[in-house]
Amino acid sequence: MLLSDIVLLDYKRCNRRPFLDFYGDPSEQEETREFLLKLREENRNQVLDILNNTIYYQLETPSEDWRNRGRETLEMMEKGVDCILNGVLWQTGLSGWNIPFSVQETVTLLATPSLLIKQPGDSIFGNWQYEAVSIKLGRRPKPEYKLVASFQGKLLSMIQGTELVNPRLILKSRSEHSVNLNLWLSRMEETLTAILAMLISRQEPEVFISRQRCSLCQWQGFCYEVAQEQEHLSLLPGVTPSRYEVLKQLGLTSLASLAQGNEQLLADNFGKSIASDLKKQAISTFYKTPLLKSGSPASILETIPTAPREIYFDIEAEPERNLDYLLGVLIVDYEENTETFYPLVAKTPEAEAEIWEQFLDLVFLDPYAPIFHYSKYEAETIRRLATLYNTSRKQEQLLQKRLVDLHDRVTRFLILPTENYSLKTIAQWLGFQWQEKGVSGEQCVCWYDQWLKTYDRALLDTIIRYNEDDCRATYHLKTWLVNFLSSSSQIWKDK
Helix, strand or coil: CEEEHHHHHHHHHCCHHHHHHHHCCHHHCCCCCHHHHHHHHHHHHHHHHHCCCCCCEECCCCCCCHHHHHHHHHHHHHHCCCEEECCCEEEECCCCCCCCCCCCCCCEEEECCCEEEEEEEEECCEEEEEEEEEECCCCCCCHHHHHHHHHHHHHHHHHHCCCCCCCEEECCCCCEEECCHHHHHHHHHHHHHHHHHHHHHCCCCCCCCCHHHHCCCCCHHHHHHHHHHHCCHHHCCCCCHHHHHHHHHCCCCCHHHHHCCCHHHHHHHHCHHHHHHHHHHHHHHHHCCCEECCCCHHHHHCCCCCCCEEEEEEEEEEHHHCEEEEEEEEEEECCCCEEEEEEEECCCHHHHHHHHHHHHHHHCCCCCCCEEECCCHHHHHHHHHHHHCCCCHHHHHHHHHHEEEHHHHHHHHEECCCCCCCHHHHHHHCCCCCCCCCCCHHHHHHHHHHHHHHCCHHHHHHHHHHHHHHHHHHHHHHHHHHHHHHHHHHHHHHC
């Protein structure tokens, strides 16, 4: 059995994934997502950027031959090489590890720190030893990063025959963090113990769907089908892993039981507000009907303006470049009965300033038209671009006052029978369909990067179509909201 630092990382993100990697049917896996490949490439570039002007050794053994890569790493450590890129550390057997049960199967532990850096100190090699450095794209030192670094640090200390040396994390901002092994070693070994117990017993962990953590996993589709078949509560908005554990203790593990559950019992465990939202969400989903969360229909309608001309706004961005490369604007003119889409595209990163000016010119053609969007990102982007390109404070304030965030209105006032509150999920529930099937904002990021390398117009056209559909989906949602709230308001009056 081969247990690597990658297995440890995957387990902390989802305990089900390592089980499926070991025992699942490979044909059920999806292809590695292009966005994940892009993130890996960004991490490689991040490491090389940190190594700029540093002499380092790169292993020559093929990457799939981890045994010989480990032997080559050891040879370089014995020679006292100053820095080793992606060195391989491995140990067969669990001697020296705090595992509270015997394991009959042979276990090999494998780690690949981003860097092994030579430091003063005594080891089996001489008067030097090595420090493990883990370089991650994250912006903060997440617990899973620290667990992986602890695993690498302990394995390194056993191989080089030294006392434990605290490993180091380097993050996206180049911030550095020393991982305290006195604190994290026991946690890491508890995690390693749990992984071994799961794999030895072959006890498949319960499925749990999390949009954020599952989105890049190759088992996502398979697990999603399992969750749907089970009508698993993780498909219900608001049911987090910790809340699910409490619901299990209360015996509320089905949609029907939660919809019919005692609200006071829920309030005793979650607080009144969360309890009310969970129960209403279960009722909405169980009966497949939208519900009011708070406020009267008339009062909610007052927060959603209707005007002769309305603007629907959506952005495509490249986070790694801190670039907003497409400002999509759909102008709906009710008097002229027209719908016109304007894709303002930065064909190069340097053109961002130009499309920002085009955007300002366009939206101020009618300074009274409300600007509908779906998330906080559009307001934050307007603030960023206005500051970056010296837009007057007054002009920015006028823009901000016109913004109407439909995500805020939906999540603040309504409960919908959907698995999440993303624009795509809600719009599809309402019957809207995107022209490009299976495309996401993450995929568009990859396509834009390819565009910058190839200038293949087909890539840009596909992104533009996707963005236009986002704008039209926002329009579709706004129309539904007004109709739904208007009819609900009439029912309220009739009561």
